[in-house]
Amino acid sequence: MLGRGLKRKLSDYEENVAGLSSAFDSSRNLPYPLKRQLVLNMCLTKLQTYKMLVEPNLHRSVLIANTVRQIQEEMRQESSQPINVCTGITPSSHSYTGMESSGISLQLPSGISQQESNCCDLRSFPENTGLKLEDDRQDLKGAECVFGSFEISNSTSYLKDLAIDDIFEDIDTSMYDSDFCCPPLMPPRPPPICRTDLSELDHIMEILVGS
């Protein structure tokens, strides 16, 4: 059931998740990192689905996001690499901004394989690609669509490209790969804003100043 197989389509992937969750429940022999990865994938899939809803359930989103954060924290501690700390942000901070600014996200050294970069996406979750709007704006933007600027980056590619066996492969290699865990110390910088956000910002500024 869990053996290496062919690359499967998305619908097969979902069926596999259902099979995997019963395997999780019934098998005592599933290795812990595998179980953990399965749960993490399920969480991210759910959040991805919620992102597409007009009004995701805030209670569920918070619970799932906390679970993701917990798993990622555990994975990071296990990797036992020194955490790259930017000035003013501590690794033990529980806020999202704390996590994503700890040096793991966004700036991938070139040459990292697609597989590893997918894993990186999981670890850089949630990526702070959204606009940093003030609270009221976030409410207006339907931030019952959780956390305002809460996004999963490259999420569609993550789901389509990842085959079942790739998930398992990730556990052994990229998590412990020191190349991207410890990029050289960067001077403190504000979180990079994507191009799309810049143009959105411009657009909003235009409306505000009426130009």
Added chain:
Amino acid sequence: MSEHLHPTDIISTVEFNHSGELLATGDKGGRVVIFQQEQENKTQSHSRGEYNVYSTFQSHEPEFDYLKSLEIEEKINKIRWLPQKNAAQFLLSTNDKTIKLWKISERDKRPEGYNLKEEDGRYRDPTTVTTLRVPVFRPMDLMVEASPRRIFANAHTYHINSISINSDYETYLSADDLRINLWHLEITDRSFNIVDIKPANMEELTEVITAAEFHPNSCNTFVYSSSKGTIRLCDMRASALCDRHSKLFEEPEDPSNRSFFSEIISSISDVKFSHSGRYMMTRDYLSVKIWDLNMENRPVETYQVHEYLRSKLCSLYENDCIFDKFECCWNGSDSIVMTGSYNNFFRMFDRNTKRDITLEASRENNKPRTVLKPRKVCASGKRKKDEISVDSLDFNKKILHTAWHPKENIIAVATTNNLYIFQDKMN
């Protein structure tokens, strides 16, 4: 127990009034159906009166929020009765955004014999009136009318999960995911915010409010529960904004039960004070806990509702059942607590004898007016006769809403599409 069955739309809330004579249900379609207990029949002294439909009305309609481009569901999340002050009954009903005060009144007489109107309502030509008469009230068939008396709107950005009427009977609270507001029943255009846990930066949000209730006797005290399994007791005399709790109730986690889903299953889905006001009960995914208000560090009693589900958490997470919000209730004397489960099972725990029972609300398995048979779920290993194995439980048949008559042993149990009313067999 004898049973009375009422098919309805998907029931979303069930509540007895203070005397127990009336039972209100709210459904997904925004309707409220009120049942009334028949007056006791002197010849049939072996059973209490049955509940029959008394009034049905449309409480909430679906709305569209144009600003956020969102549809607001008409589903009734909660109903709470006011104590009766005069001939009419009053209840509060709420959907995700708006609370309404409804007046339910009876009309069993109507005026007849107007001079300027015909009996059918048409106006008479005044020039044709030759004699005058005094209109009199004549009996008519009982008509129950529901009219909205107050509409409390636009005070909640997030979804309302609780309403609770204060023991002063003048104010009430409404709670959404992040805020709790205090209202005066007479004033609809403003409310007072008493709890706000929204962080300045929404990305830092890790906890939401799941339920809130006023203390039954102290009009300054209320509690609210959270998604992290904590309960905070607040005293409104301490400060205007009750962001700092007076008491924090939290049980440290049992490390042997730790799993990826620990936080999710610790989320409290319901909190209810005992009638005495000395205890409160919380429901999380797998258990019911009784807390003594004087002891914050752990509950005084814990009852496992369906511990056999602990080994199935991943599957229950995958199909979202792990997020189901079960409610719980006390009996009138606070000696028994009740809550629902899956497969149309519901559970009762006797706090004195420490005995518990599992019953099933189902048409197929129970003939009307027969005593309910206790059920048992076999967690693993050999299944005895009449036991049900965990794997054959139907997780679509969930009992989320139950209510217990305030004085008698009559319970209302809502399955997805049916309301069951069970009564103790009187000997």
